[in-house]
Amino acid sequence: MSAEPTGPAPAADGATRMPPIVTPDAVAFWAAADREEFIGQQCGDCGRFTFPPRPMCPHCHSLKREDVRLSGRGTVVSYTIPRHPHPFGFKTTPIVAVIELEEGTRLVSNVVGIAPEAVKMDMAVEVTFEPTMKDHKVPVFRPRSAP
Numbered sequence: 001m002s003a004e005p006t007g008p009a010p011a012a013d014g015a016t017r018m019p020p021i022v023t024p025d026a027v028a029f030w031a032a033a034d035r036e037e038f039i040g041q042q043c044g045d046c047g048r049f050t051f052p053p054r055p056m057c058p059h060c061h062s063l064k065r066e067d068v069r070l071s072g073r074g075t076v077v078s079y080t081i082p083r084h085p086h087p088f089g090f091k092t093t094p095i096v097a098v099i100e101l102e103e104g105t106r107l108v109s110n111v112v113g114i115a116p117e118a119v120k121m122d123m124a125v126e127v128t129f130e131p132t133m134k135d136h137k138v139p140v141f142r143p144r145s146a147p
């Protein structure tokens with residue numbers, strides 16, 4: 001006997017990560033992440049990048065914001081391994097890291113595809129995406145071999 005599922009389907013691969021909390025300024029960022037595109041906000045006047053997305057450039061106070069595709073390359077500038085309490089939604093203990101992107105902005109993310117004891121400061125990483133509950137995706141970073 002088989003029963004057809006009712007209501008929203010769970011993530012195809014049983015994703016357990018929490019879905020992103022989408023603020024009005026970050027709608028484009030998360031929509032791009034769902035398509036596995038990594039975008040950032042660049043000021044239309046001074047050209048500098050900002051993260052997270054916001055209405056006004058913090059450098060020159062311009063209201064001209066442009067969403068542009070980022071390189072996805074960066075380096076680990078700080079990290080921690082939160083072992084207790086075990087972070088909700090993770091099957092194994094994640095590496096939580098501050099990533100500095102080539103474009104100059106920093107964000108908090110995870111480093112994946114590497115053992116916790118192998119992560120190092122200044123490690124070169126590149127963006128990849130992991131699924132979350134409710135069929136969304138979040139940008140995370142994996143070690144990069146070429147500079």
Ligand SMILES: [Zn+2]
Pocket residue numbers: 043044045046047048057058059060061062
């Ligand atoms: Zn600006």
